[in-house]
Amino acid sequence: MDIPVSGIIALIALALVVVLLAQGLVMVHQRRTMVIERLGKFHRVLEPGLRFIIPFIDQPRAISILRFKGDEPFVTQERLIDMREIVLDFPAQSVITKDNVNTQVDGVLYYQILDPQASVYGTENLVLAIQTLAQTSLRSEIGTMELDKIFESRQDINDRLRATMDEAGDKWGVKVNRVEIRDISVPNEIREAMNQQMVAERNRRAKVREAEGYRESEILQAEGDKQAAILQAQGERDAAIANAEGDKQAAVLVAEGEAEAIRKIVDSMGGQASAQQAVQYLVAQKYIEMLPDMAKNGDRVFIPAETSSLMGSVGGIQELLRSVPAAAAR
Numbered sequence: 149m150d151i152p153v154s155g156i157i158a159l160i161a162l163a164l165v166v167v168l169l170a171q172g173l174v175m176v177h178q179r180r181t182m183v184i185e186r187l188g189k190f191h192r193v194l195e196p197g198l199r200f201i202i203p204f205i206d207q208p209r210a211i212s213i214l215r216f217k218g219d220e221p222f223v224t225q226e227r228l229i230d231m232r233e234i235v236l237d238f239p240a241q242s243v244i245t246k247d248n249v250n251t252q253v254d255g256v257l258y259y260q261i262l263d264p265q266a267s268v269y270g271t272e273n274l275v276l277a278i279q280t281l282a283q284t285s286l287r288s289e290i291g292t293m294e295l296d297k298i299f300e301s302r303q304d305i306n307d308r309l310r311a312t313m314d315e316a317g318d319k320w321g322v323k324v325n326r327v328e329i330r331d332i333s334v335p336n337e338i339r340e341a342m343n344q345q346m347v348a349e350r351n352r353r354a355k356v357r358e359a360e361g362y363r364e365s366e367i368l369q370a371e372g373d374k375q376a377a378i379l380q381a382q383g384e385r386d387a388a389i390a391n392a393e394g395d396k397q398a399a400v401l402v403a404e405g406e407a408e409a410i411r412k413i414v415d416s417m418g419g420q421a422s423a424q425q426a427v428q429y430l431v432a433q434k435y436i437e438m439l440p441d442m443a444k445n446g447d448r449v450f451i452p453a454e455t456s457s458l459m460g461s462v463g464g465i466q467e468l469l470r471s472v473p474a475a476a477a478r
Contacts, residue, residue: 171203180228181264183209193264211268214275223273233260233325238279240331243290245298252333253290257282257313263321270320278313278322285312286329295334302329 175198176182182194184206191206201208210225216237240254259278261267271277289305290298298305306327313324334342 168203169200172200172206174199174201174208176228179231181231182228183211183264183268185209190265190269209268212273212276214273214279223276229261229264229267231261231264233258236275236279236282238282240333241283241287243287245290245295246292247294249295249334249338251290251295251298252331253286253329254331254333255282255286255327255329257324257328258326259313259317259322259324261321262323266319266321274320274322277320278317278324281316282309282313282327285309295338298332305329 174182174194176194176196178196180196182199184191184194184201185208186202186206190209194201208227210227211229213224213226214221215224216222236257236259238255238257240252243251243253245251257278261274267274286305286309289308293301293305306329309327310324313327317324
């Protein structure tokens with residue numbers, strides 16, 4: 149069976165349509181984009197999903213990306229532009245600090261493409277441009293600082309590098325999220341000097357802490373002795389006051405007792421004896437009571453000359469005491 153020419157033409161046309169449709173269908177994955185040029189001029193940016201472009205008229209514009217295989221760099225041409233955050237681990241570089249110390253600084257950078265059109269047309273090789281800018285900026289920042297300051301201000305360096313990279317990345321459609329200094333290597337002699345300095349500093353701190361502890365201990369000891377002396381003085385004062393109060397109260401009670409005794413003696417005599425005679429009687433009575441003890445404590449006993457008068461007073465009082473009941477009986 150012969151196929152008409154018109155049928156063959158139709159089949160060829162259908163095959164061409166299918167091929168053209170197949171050539172025009174483009175699959176853009178999630179978090180990817182594609183820059184399309186129409187007849188060599190920017191046309192549009194394809195969003196994720198199944199998209200259609202006009203074959204031979206619309207062409208994807210590839211982006212140049214610098215990648216590393218081990219330590220070896222190589223450049224790839226990629227049609228799909230990755231919109232995710234990308235880690236750029238740029239190799240270590242030699243940097244001279246302000247105090248002329250040759251260091252090896254290793255860093256890592258996190259960036260993200262926000263404007264695919266600017267990233268394609270803004271620079272010939274996006275990653276190479278970012279890496280070169282990061283290295284030159286890092287060298288510039290480290291060159292203005294001394295070695296000790298670099299270790300202390302690592303976060304400040306990271307922040308300044310990020311600000312510098314972010315400002316330059318605006319025209320490339322790139323957002324630099326973080327720049328981190330991963331490692332700082334110094335020569336062995338510098339490292340040994342730093343270790344010795346660290347040991348000396350720690351010894352100094354230990355001595356300072358020991359001196360401060362000794363000082364605090366002495367201060368606390370002095371404060372304790374002071375408080376103890378104050379408390380002891382207050383205790384002795386209170387004890388003396390208490391003893392004085394006790395002696396006072398005892399003296400008052402003794403005086404009141406003696407006064408009561410004198411009053412009773414005078415009252416018992418009906419007013420015939422004076423208070424002085426009653427006092428002499430009490431004194432003589434105490435003296436007589438003390439004589440046995442005085443004789444026990446010594447071989448000799450001295451009797452004052454006033455003893456005879458005291459004994460006379462005692463005798464007179466006793467006569468009065470005997471005469472009072474007799475008079476009361478009559």
